[in-house]
Each structure stands twice: as structure tokens, then as C-alpha cells.
Amino acid sequence: MPDVGNTRARYRRILRFAARHIVQTWWFELALPRLGLAKLAARSRTARLTRIAQRFHVLAVDLGGLMIKVGQYLSSRLDVLPPEITKELAGLQDEVPPVPFDAIRRLAEAELGLPLERAYTWFDETPLAAASLGQAHRARLSPMDAADTGLDDAVVKIQRPGIETIVDVDLAALRRVAGWLSRVRFIASRVDLPALVEEFAATSLEEIDYLHEAGNAERFAENFAHDPRVAAPEVVWERTTRRVLTLADVTAIKINDRDALIAAGIDPKEVANRFASVMFDQLFRDGFFHADPHPGNIFVTPVEPVTDASAPDWRLTFIDFGMMGEVSDDLRRGLQQLILAVAARDGKRLVDSIRGVGILLPSADTAELERAMSELFARFGGMGLAELQRVDQRELRSFAIEFGEVMRALPFQLPENFLLIIRAMSLTSGMCSALDPDFNMWDAVEPYAAGLLRDERGNVAQAIGQQAWSIATTVARLPQRLDALADRIEEGRLVATSPRIEQRMSRLERAAQRIVSAVLFAGLFLGGILLRRDEPAWGVTLIVVSVIPLLHAVFGGLIGRRRK
Incomplete structure (x- = not known):
């Protein structure tokens, strides 16, 4: 220490x-x-x-x-x-030298409560990897632990002595x-x-808590339990503490070793596409993602021949779960809007999405940023790394300088989770481009954007259906309620309670207006569909205009309630 x-x-x-x-x-x-x-x-x-x-x-x-x-x-x-x-x-x-083995031995034995020779059948004194916070050694489990876990070879991560201080x-x-x-x-x-320092502190303190990392490893494995494309090492809890972590040895082909992949009959281009797809699944499906997917943390593991022909013959094995990110539901929705904006090459929508995620302060003047984003999409949108390399480097440098000045002039800061997302996506893009020089991240995003669009349309359709049912119910009950009201007037049983009458009449008035809007929407929309084949310009115009009464029919009730 x-x-x-x-x-x-x-x-x-x-x-x-x-x-x-x-x-x-x-x-x-x-x-x-x-x-x-x-x-x-x-x-x-x-x-x-x-x-x-x-x-x-x-x-x-x-x-x-x-x-x-x-x-x-x-x-x-x-x-x-x-x-x-x-x-x-x-x-x-x-870039740090390994800790002498005697110091590592003392810490490990103090944590485990017994000599290394009893905890493991064999323990390699030469570290497999040395880092600033700890180092890893290969080992072989004792016969008892091997029988309990069904494992034999292991990798043991041990903290550097005194690292907490x-x-x-x-x-x-x-x-x-x-x-x-x-x-x-x-x-x-x-x-x-x-606040930035506190965010960094929280991440760092989690990284030196190996119990936290072990829990992350199990959660990651559970998320992909039924996905044959992905694997994670099993935790040997009997030999794991806050400063010692024992995992199954899953060492295989490093994901960036193209020669080894080709020698094993694995196409690096397929690895790039699958890796990108798996990272997107973590972000947009699970909301729990590996934030440090560099080449040392991902292996390509060949799988023994299986009877199921549809099963992949290799899988991606992730290790080192000390730095993981979580995406809240709100942030995930914001990211979905960002992806839709990118897929649509819409600079204004992208800036609005950035503001919605909370990156830009409400007072930020985004006119220049919208212009820069629009120019970015117009000039470089859809280009992969190989295509960008063929662009005049002076043009790229000039745009990068201008774009950087615009970004730094705005009052914004990336939230911690968003920083981890950018880190993960940057490493993913770099890795995929190294495996496949023609890899295009835009193409990898498009299937997810298409899925999000389907979900978005489904949500809109669901909202329209709910509102249509509400309107239909109101319309069906309206004659009966009007008859009852007329009967009360004729019989002299009408009691004037001003607030309630006003509220009910207001509701009836709004319902009638929304019915008219719904009918108008249907007429314009169907008219546009019918005219679209013979008169495309008029057809598209009617369809676009029909959105206005549609919005009133769907959201008119909400506006009325807020005014109350």
C-alpha cells in the first residue's frame, strides 16, 4: 500500500x-x-x-x-x-509494468483466505495482461471447484495493491x-x-469493485442466453471477492486478427456485420451495453459442428465488464429519434433530437448547428470509411474545423450515459472498418431505423385507433343523451348547475369538432390516395394536408383538458 x-x-x-x-x-x-x-x-x-x-x-x-x-x-x-x-x-x-508476483500473491491470498496452491491447482506467475488498475493471470481450478462449476481453465483478475488509495x-x-x-x-x-469529475469517479469506483463486474457479466450473459451469436465467461463465485475475480478462460481469436479469422474459415466482413448488429441490440433492445468493446475485450470463438444447420459456426465472446452503460427508457426514446433523423438525413430533426436528449441547453441558438448538420448530410451523408478516404482531405479538414468550432461554441455537454454510448459506437465503427474497409455504419443503422419507423407508425396507428374508438363511442351515445336532455326540458326537471353544464357542453362541442376533423381527415386522405396515381402532385398535397385535421382529431381532447 x-x-x-x-x-x-x-x-x-x-x-x-x-x-x-x-x-x-x-x-x-x-x-x-x-x-x-x-x-x-x-x-x-x-x-x-x-x-x-x-x-x-x-x-x-x-x-x-x-x-x-x-x-x-x-x-x-x-x-x-x-x-x-x-x-x-x-x-x-x-502502459504500466506488471506488479511483482509476490505482492499479487499476498493480496490474492488475503482476499481468498487460503494459499494460492489450495485455491487453484495451477497459477501462472506471468500475467496474461497488466493494466493500471489490476492484472490478469491464467490459472486452473481445484478439483473440487472444477467439479462444482464444470470448468477447468480460468482467468484470475487481481487488483493492484493499494489501488484504492x-x-x-x-x-x-x-x-x-x-x-x-x-x-x-x-x-x-x-x-x-x-459534475463531470463525479461522473468519472462513479465509473472508476465501479471498475475497481470486482463484485460489481461479476454481476455485470452475469446480467450480460442473461440478456444473450438464447442468442447463439454471443457468449460471456462464467463467473466462479467461490473464488471471487471485491478485489479478486475468477472467470472461465474463454480466450480465442482476437476479433481484430484478420489472418487468424481467415485461417479458421471465418469471413472478417461477416464478423464486422454481426459485431455491429450485436452492439445495436445491446443499445436499443437491452438498454445495457458493453462500453469498452476494444479488440482485447472481444474474441471470435469457433463453435463445434452442431446438428442445427441454422446455428452459427462461430460466436462473439465478450470479456471485461467493468465499464458497462445503461440506457434509460427516456434516453432510449431520444436515441431512437436521433437514429430516425440520421436515417432521414434531416439536419433540423437531428438538432431537435439532440436538444430532446438533454445535450443542448434550452437557450442554445442552434441555427448554425442546423446549417452545419444539413451540410454534413448533403456532402458526406451515407458515405462509409472507404468512400470518405477518397474525398479530398483538405475538404474534410476544412469541414471538420468549421464543424468543431460550431460545436464548441454551443453550451452543451454530453451526459455520462451518452458519453459511454459514443465511446462504444466509436470503438464499434473503428473495429468494423478495420475488419472490412468497405464497412458502412449507415448501412448497419438502416435496419434498426426501419424497425423504429415501423414501431413509430404502429404507435401512431394505435393512438388513432384509440381516439377513433373514443369518438365512435361518443357519437353512438350522443343521440340518447340529447333525447334524455330534451325529455328533462319538456317535463321541467332540468336543474341548472352552471359549471357542470358548461363543462358538459364544452365536451360535446369538442367531441363534435373532433368528429368533423376525423371525417375531414378521412376525406382528404382517401382523396389523396385515389388521386395519387393519376395526379401525383395533388394526391401528395391532399395526403399532407390531411395531417392537420388528423392531429386535431387525435389530440384535440388533450388540449381541451389542459385548458381546464
Whole structure:
């Protein structure tokens, strides 16, 4: 465990790095422009930001721990940081040496409560993989555990000793830096940095809780229990604690190993298409998705010949469930609208969807963003990676710079779940393009967009049906109620209770108006259908116009109730 002196030195080193570059940025970005030297600051901006990112890269590799995760996290914050920083940090990996085996042994034995030789028949001292928060070793289960689980080979993940203290120190430093930056009006008006740090803290604390990861692995496996395309490793709960995680060894062909896939008779293009489809299923069907689907976390596992000819002869096996994302029902509906907007290449609808998800503040002026989105769809819409590579790079760079300036000028910030979605989709797109240079994410989205459109139409039809039934019921009862009212008047039994009469008459009036609207809609719509073949322009016009009375017939009752 790190001693107090080392943790204090670590804390101060992080703060010194942040303070130095905050002051430097303040001088170039705020002070010099006020002195009339804005062009001088602009000329050196790219090189200066690149140097900052490079120095942070060195700091992160030297300190390890959570700093590497910070770099990886920041590399995906395209909404907050300029491309000079995100590009440099995108290559930041877990470049840390493994922990000496003696320290790993002590921690594992303390967690499991018995020597490794008793917990496992065999344990490889050389780590299979080493990361900033922990490392993995191959092992073989004891005969008793093997008999209980039906497994033999296993992979054991063990936390780095003292990592919890390091995470606490790093988070304390990050909270302090976020407090400094939140006092800068320019930053505070665009990004809620303290909230951002807390989002990152929650994700990081979940990653070092292996019981949480084990639960995620089982939940993921349950979601795909009846799907032969996907598999996940079984958890060996008898040998799992908060800091030690034992899983079935499911090592197979890495998803990005094209040569090995081809040698096994597996088409990389099919892998790309299936991988994209599985990731979309996680997002839009399950609402629970793998947020870190990089090549080291996904294997292609050949399946032994089976009697069912329809079953796939290979499957995708996911591992490492420390970073998972959840999509709430509201966010899922917002994402569905985003996909529909993308499929329709509709810039305005896309901006409205972005606002609806909560990314843009209500006060944001989106005129420039709508223009940029429309230009994006008009020029590059529907292009895959291979097609984009044939576009003039100067044109791409010019558009990227302009688009980035528009995005950074707006007051918005990606919610945590949305950040994980973007991370997952970015990794998915990159992986699929590496497997298949002609892979087109637009084509992968279209089947889901078509399904969403069918659902959307079904919901509209259901709403129309419900409203039509309500109107029909009212119409059927209307003569009887009017006769009863006339009888009461003739017999002198009509009691005037003003509020109730007014309410009922208002309801009858609205019902009558909605009946008229429904009849008008039917007439215009059917007329448009009949004219569409011989007079397409008039037919389409009538169909479009019929939407107005349709909306009144469906929603007129709701408007009336709100006015009350």
C-alpha cells in the first residue's frame, strides 16, 4: 500500500501540473487577446495544446493508476476538448509494468483466505495482461471447484495493491482542479466540470469493485442466453471477492486478427456485420451495453459442428465488464429519434433530437448547428470509411474545423450515459472498418431505423385507433343523451348547475369538432390516395394536408383538458 508521503507527493504533482498549464492557458487565451495579441496566441495554439497533451501522456504513464483512465476518458470528450488534445490522448493505453508476483500473491491470498496452491491447482506467475488498475493471470481450478462449476481453465483478475488509495488521491486532486476551473466563467458556462469529475469517479469506483463486474457479466450473459451469436465467461463465485475475480478462460481469436479469422474459415466482413448488429441490440433492445468493446475485450470463438444447420459456426465472446452503460427508457426514446433523423438525413430533426436528449441547453441558438448538420448530410451523408478516404482531405479538414468550432461554441455537454454510448459506437465503427474497409455504419443503422419507423407508425396507428374508438363511442351515445336532455326540458326537471353544464357542453362541442376533423381527415386522405396515381402532385398535397385535421382529431381532447 502506498505510504502517506508518496500519496501526498502524488497529489501535489497532479496539482502542480494542472496549475502550471491552467496559468499558461489563461495567459495565451485570455490575457494576450486583451492586449491586442490574439493572432500571436492563435498561431501557437495547435503546438501548445499538443505539448500539453504530450506532457500529460508522460505524467499518466509515470504515475499510472487513475491518471491513465483520465487520459482515456478525456480522449473521448470531443464535446469539451479541442482535437489537438483528444488526438494525442487517443493513443494512451495502459502502459504500466506488471506488479511483482509476490505482492499479487499476498493480496490474492488475503482476499481468498487460503494459499494460492489450495485455491487453484495451477497459477501462472506471468500475467496474461497488466493494466493500471489490476492484472490478469491464467490459472486452473481445484478439483473440487472444477467439479462444482464444470470448468477447468480460468482467468484470475487481481487488483493492484493499494489501488484504492491511489484512486482516492487522484479523485481528490481532480476535484480540486475542477473547483479551480469552475470559477472561470468561460469554462463554467459551457461545462459543469465538478459534475463531470463525479461522473468519472462513479465509473472508476465501479471498475475497481470486482463484485460489481461479476454481476455485470452475469446480467450480460442473461440478456444473450438464447442468442447463439454471443457468449460471456462464467463467473466462479467461490473464488471471487471485491478485489479478486475468477472467470472461465474463454480466450480465442482476437476479433481484430484478420489472418487468424481467415485461417479458421471465418469471413472478417461477416464478423464486422454481426459485431455491429450485436452492439445495436445491446443499445436499443437491452438498454445495457458493453462500453469498452476494444479488440482485447472481444474474441471470435469457433463453435463445434452442431446438428442445427441454422446455428452459427462461430460466436462473439465478450470479456471485461467493468465499464458497462445503461440506457434509460427516456434516453432510449431520444436515441431512437436521433437514429430516425440520421436515417432521414434531416439536419433540423437531428438538432431537435439532440436538444430532446438533454445535450443542448434550452437557450442554445442552434441555427448554425442546423446549417452545419444539413451540410454534413448533403456532402458526406451515407458515405462509409472507404468512400470518405477518397474525398479530398483538405475538404474534410476544412469541414471538420468549421464543424468543431460550431460545436464548441454551443453550451452543451454530453451526459455520462451518452458519453459511454459514443465511446462504444466509436470503438464499434473503428473495429468494423478495420475488419472490412468497405464497412458502412449507415448501412448497419438502416435496419434498426426501419424497425423504429415501423414501431413509430404502429404507435401512431394505435393512438388513432384509440381516439377513433373514443369518438365512435361518443357519437353512438350522443343521440340518447340529447333525447334524455330534451325529455328533462319538456317535463321541467332540468336543474341548472352552471359549471357542470358548461363543462358538459364544452365536451360535446369538442367531441363534435373532433368528429368533423376525423371525417375531414378521412376525406382528404382517401382523396389523396385515389388521386395519387393519376395526379401525383395533388394526391401528395391532399395526403399532407390531411395531417392537420388528423392531429386535431387525435389530440384535440388533450388540449381541451389542459385548458381546464
